[in-house]
Amino acid sequence: MTETPARTEIGDQAAYAAAVQTAVAASAAYYGEGDSPLDDDAFDRLVRGIAAYESGHPDEVLPGSPTGKVAGGAVIGDVPHTVPMLSLDNVFSADGLRAWAAGLVRRLGREVAAWSVEPKLDGLAISARYSGGRLVQLVTRGDGAAGEDVSHGIGMIVGLPGRLAEPLTVELRGEVLMTRAQFEAANTARTGAGGTAFANPRSAAAGSLRAKDRPYQVEMTFFAYGCLPLDGTDGETAARLRDLPHSGIMELVAGLGAHTTAATPVPGITATTIEAAGERVEEIAALRAELDFGIDGIVIKADAAADQAEAGISSRAPRWAIAYKLPAAEKITRLLAVEWNVGRTGVIAPRAVLEPVEVDGSTVTYATLHNAADIERRGLRLGDHVTVYKAGDVIPRVEAPVVHLRTGQERPIEAPSACPRCGDEIDASQQRWRCVRGRSCHAVASVRYAAGRDQLDIEGLGENRIDQLVQAGLIDDFADLFVLTHDQIVGLDRMGETSTAALLAAIEGAKAKPLNKVFCALGVRGTGRSMSRRIARHFTTMDAIRAADAEAFQEVEGVGPERAAMLVAEIAELAPLIDKLVAAGVTMTEPGPAGPAAPGGSAEEAESESSGLPLAGLSVVATGSMSGPLEGLSRNQVNELIERAGGRASSSVSARTSLLVAGEKAGSKRAKADKLGVEIVTPEEFAARVAAHL
Ligand SMILES: NC(=O)c1ccc[n+]([C@@H]2O[C@H](COP(=O)([O-])OP(=O)(O)OC[C@H]3O[C@@H](n4cnc5c(N)ncnc54)[C@H](O)[C@@H]3O)[C@@H](O)[C@H]2O)c1
Ligand SMILES: [Zn+2]
Structure with missing residues (x-):
């Protein structure tokens, strides 16, 4: 949410002309079939860049330039709109929002009565005309003055009723989009019918709304954000629509049976x-990742009808409304490879390796592919x-291929025919593939981890020995160690009486190790x-950990909703292993009083482990993209660095945060840290502090 967003540098007239051509073609594709070669950020x-060039060279402006036009002037339709369907001007920060509001107040010569704040739905604008309460026509925005008739879409759009609750003649305006589930279903239907996938929900909605004869059904969703009189609207209704504030119109529309936010x-x-x-903007932005539909910003409007009427409109956008743009949550990049990783339980999951791309404030190199x-x-x-x-803390995912960008050089993705870790067979009978060895596929690595110095610290149990025990069928996991007998071990290669004992x-x-x-x-x-120390200290017994739900886990510092849910699932999955440990008599309690852990767990441990370290006692959050010596580190690697340097890594800023490492595009976490007076450093400054641990 930087105030001066990046732009393409355009050096001369030829580059300018080429840029105009590229932008107009992209717009036509974007509003047409939904197959633009560019992502929104690009x-x-x-x-x-075009606008900047034009302001420096006003005499060179091409008539076809997209600036200052609805839909970049790229789209034409033949159904005139009663009232122009406009675009929205943008701001990118709280300061920008304040400046815009101050400008509106100046223009009106009085305070704005109230502001309405609602999500900016990321779909396409539609005008839905009702006659006597019956839906009779759907028209796209087009160039703002006239749009395309897409009435064949009637019946495919959830939330856009065929009949209103009252027999009114009115025009509803709103956004047609696909929810994530609708998008997945549409792509399944499309690829199933031999077609190619849509690149994202927005283009899926655009493409599906315009397509007339499709061999499969798709479903879309409507959200209303306006209601206007039409020719034939009765006088009373027209007056109501003219006088109601935006919030009142929204209530009316909802009462008529249409979807609203x-x-x-x-x-x-x-x-x-x-x-x-502005606070509501932050709240909506924070919830973005959890929504099942896309939003690309927040719309702030002067609520009162009188304020709107007096502010008026420009040729492209109303002056009484503004879009607070959020960083693009979606980018286009290349799929370089697919890795097949074997999880602890033997699940074999593919992971996309991407050409690194900056998305929503962080660099994405890997993304989930499920199965x-x-x-x-x-x-x-x-x-x-x-x-x-x-978006936000969501694990990045690959949505779809951008099929129209294919060159013919693309190759099929080959799934492994044997377990990539142990070479044994794959059980592919379910959607989630598994190594037939299940947990024991993972045995050597996981037992080695468990026996490591920072965990159970079992001396004499190196990798070779563990491998030997696994090969001999004596252990599948580290709980099996505790039931090994003298006779089982003493016969093994290079195991004498002394080493066995x-x-x-x-x-x-x-x-006897603590919990x-x-x-x-x-x-x-x-x-x-x-994190293990914090969890053990917080719950004090394994029973309490096992009984904790996601909400309870979030009381542990540094555990957000996502990690909490994962912890619950993981611990449930580990139940058989934990049961074996309990049965073997392994310690399941943490000494000392319960409560928030000192930075290093128990006070003593904290002393010995982290005092003297540069971040001892500090709770540190990193956000935005890392630069300087930290460039290229994943968020996880930065967190590990924080922990190595004695600090606690956390993902959310709170009053307990000591330090925020804020890279480029730090966004809402930076704003929050600012508000709370948390110390903020750049990645470079931070790197200098922890140089010894890099
Ligand atoms: N990738 C491409 O090639 C390409 C091409 C053209 C445009 N675009 C993208 O489209 C955007 C510009 O498009 P635009 O001119 O349609 O403007 P816009 O989408 O940024 O803003 C105007 C639109 O917002 C929508 N909207 C959503 N929620 C609303 C609400 N609550 N109240 C009022 N309106 C609401 C309406 O449909 C309205 O027409 C840019 O972000 C650009 O990235 C991308
Ligand atoms: Zn395996």
């Missing part, structure tokens, strides 16, 4: 000050351009040493 950079986790609200409106069937269903190929989606004693000693070490030994995803 398109917006280009148009900003009221029923979503981000309902439109009104605020009396622009500061309060082999998913790759098939999406019709992905190696070398494809793909749309990658990430030493090993058994070391294993026996591990039973935090035992928990850490489980290798729960997303928990390292310090």
Whole structure:
């Protein structure tokens, strides 16, 4: 959310003319079939470059330039709109919003009565005309003055009723989009019918709405954001629509039976000050990742009809409304490779390796692909351009191939025919593939981790020895260590009486390790040493950990909703292993009083482990893209660095945060840290502080 967003540099007239051509073609594709070769970020950079060039060379402006026009002037329709369907001007920061509001107040010569704040739905604008309460025509926005008749879409759009609750003659305006589920279903239907996948929900909605004869059914969703009189609207209704504030219109529309944002986790609200409106902007932005439909910003409008009427409109956009743009949550990049990783339980999951791309404030190199069937269903190929989606803390995912960018060089993605870790067979009978060895596929690595110095610290149990025990069929996981007998071990290669006795004693000693070490030994995803200490300290017993739900886990510092849900799932999955440990008499409690952990767990440990380290006692959050010596580090690697340097890594800024490492595009976390007075440093400054641990 930087105030001066990046733009394409345009050096001369020829480059300018080429840029105009590219932008107009992209717009035509975007509003037409929904198959633009550019992602929104690239398109917006280009148009900003064009605008900058034009302001420096006003005599060179081409008549076909997209600037200052609805839909870049790229689209034409033949159904005139009663009232122009406009675009929206943009701001990119809280300062920009305040400046815009101040300008509007100046123009009106009085305070704005109220602000309405609602999500900016990322679909396409539609005009839905009702006659006597019956839906009779659908028209796209087109160039703003006239649009295309897409009435064949009637009946495919959830939330756009065929009949209103009252027999009114009115025009509803709103956005048609696809929810994530509708998008997945549309792509399944399309690829199933031999077609190619849509690149993203927005283009799927655009393409589906315009297509007339389709051999398969798709479903879309409508959200209303306006209601206008039409020819034939009765006088009373027309007067009501003219006088009601925007919020009142929204209530009326909902009452008529059309979808509005009221029923979503981000309902439109009104605020009396622009500061309060700004807070709502932050709230909506924070919920973006959890919504099942795309939003690309937040729309702030003067609510009162009189304020709107007096502010008026420009040729492109109303002056009484503004779009607060959020960073693009979706980018186009290349799919370079697919890795097949074997999880702790033997699940074999594909992961996309991408040409690194900046999405929503962080660099994305990997993205989830779920399973082999998913790759098939999406019709992905190696070398494809793909749309990658990430918002907030959501794990990045590959949405779809951008089929119209194919060159013919793309290759099929080959699924492994044997377990990539142990070479044994794959059980492909379910959507999630598994190694037939299940957990024991993972045995050597996981037992080695459990026996490591920071976990159970079992001396004499190196990789070779573990491998030997696994090969001999004596252990499948580290709980099996505790039931090994003298006779089982002493016969093994290079195991004499002395080393056998030493090993058994070391294993026996591990039973007395405190809960935090035992928990850490489980290798729960997303928990390292310090997180294990915090969890053990917070819950104090394994029973309490096992009983905790996601909400309870979020009370542990540094555990957000996503990690909490994962912890619950992982711990449930580990139940058989934990049961074995309990049965073997391994310690399941943490000494010392419960409560928030000191930076290093128990006070003593904290002393010995992290005092003297540069981040001792500090809770550190990193956000935005890392640069300087930290460039290229994943968020996880940065967190590990924080922990190595004695700090606690956390993903959310709170009053307890000591330090925010804010890279480029730090966004809302930076704003929050600012507000809370948390110290903020650049990645370079941070790197200097922890140089010894880099
Ligand atoms: N990738 C490409 O090639 C390409 C080409 C053209 C445009 N675009 C993208 O489209 C955007 C510009 O498009 P635009 O001119 O349609 O403007 P816009 O989408 O940024 O804003 C105007 C539109 O917002 C929609 N909207 C959503 N929620 C609303 C609400 N609550 N109240 C009012 N309106 C709401 C309406 O449909 C309205 O027409 C840019 O972000 C650009 O990146 C991309
Ligand atoms: Zn295996």
